Amino acid sequence: MGTDALARLQHAIAATRFGGGQRTFAAKVRTGGNRAFEQVLNTLSDEQLVQVEDQARDLLGSGVEALLLGQAHYPKLLASSRQAPAALFVKGPVELLQKRAIGMCGSRQASAEGLRAAYACADAAARRGYAVVSGYAKGVDLAAHTAALACGGATVIVLPEGINKFTIRRGEFSHLWDPDRALVVSQFAPDQKWFASGAMTRNAVISDLSQALVVVEAGETGGTLAAGQYALQQKQTVLTLQLFDAPPGNKLLMENGAKVVRSRQHLEAALDYLESDGSKQLTLM
Known part of the structure; x- marks a missing residue:
């Protein structure tokens, strides 16, 4: 071995x-x-x-x-x-990559409402047995991982850099960290530094590891919007949050086929649909 x-x-x-x-x-x-x-x-x-x-x-x-x-x-x-990258470097319970998973993406500068929504979505997914898959930026990514660990669920951290660059972030996340329920993944050379195109490339891995992608706050341009567009191109279920006033990127994704999620109950209905392999009707807008 x-x-x-x-x-x-x-x-x-x-x-x-x-x-x-x-x-x-x-x-x-x-x-x-x-x-x-x-x-x-x-x-x-x-x-x-x-x-x-x-x-x-x-x-x-x-x-x-x-x-x-x-x-x-x-x-x-x-x-x-x-x-799919030719190679993945992984640290943690590799079996998490075989679980059904929900991808999460959103802004580093998400609003307080967006962060609460991201936390609630990740919590709902993790409590239903899904692994939560996201990047490792501040904002939505970190809220999603924190929520999954806080409720006893599992999370997959997909890095935009080499695996040797990974450190456990301070604060609540570090207190919740559990190496038996968190897997770190990188598609890059072990010592590769962060670079913008790497972050964009990484988003495809988040999407392709997941049964559905939840988009919290997408701007008119940027990685969150690109991740949602990529998932739609792959015919994947994309769930975009409709908060009080949907961000411009969310609106664009909705216009192109993303489903609207207005509440935790809406999200849970979408998860029911995924669990039924499409045998139930997804009635979200």
Whole structure:
């Protein structure tokens, strides 16, 4: 097991650091399978190979594992997407990626009402046995993770940077932190710093790990709107919150097929629909 885990980490590190770009390398894996990982390792210099091996041992020692596209433990829902990364670095209970999940996205500068709504939505989803999947920004993301942990549920943190950059945020979240109920996921090289395009790319993973995406407050432009638009393009259920006055991005998503959620009861009705695999009629607007 340890040898296999170490080899997967070496493959994941080589792919994310030297694979020539995520989309390009993922396409190679889809056509060539595991050979693509072996091929990139074979192109490394002796010095690069030593770096990869050393980093893999360090990651394994700190509890990080790697999941590779096309292999058994890679999450099936994500694997079916054309945006699926070739490799994921994970720390925590990997089995959470097999649970039914609800994605959450929203503004870093969400209103107080938006934060309360995000907390309520995540709480409702977690209490029904869904894993809550979100990014790790302040605002809606952190409210969603906090709510899931506070009610005894599970949460999946999808990073816009390398997994070595992860730290537990201070405050209520740190007091609730439970490594048995929280999984950290990154599709980037372990030491990759935050960058804007990485955050946008990460949003597709949040969406593709989830049965539905809840959009709290989306502006006229930006990552939250882009995440909702991507989910709609994938024919995914998108639930947008209608607070007192829907933000411009929420309105745009509604015009393009997103369902309107006006209350916790509305959200629970949508979750009933998802649990029935569409056998019930979803009557939300």
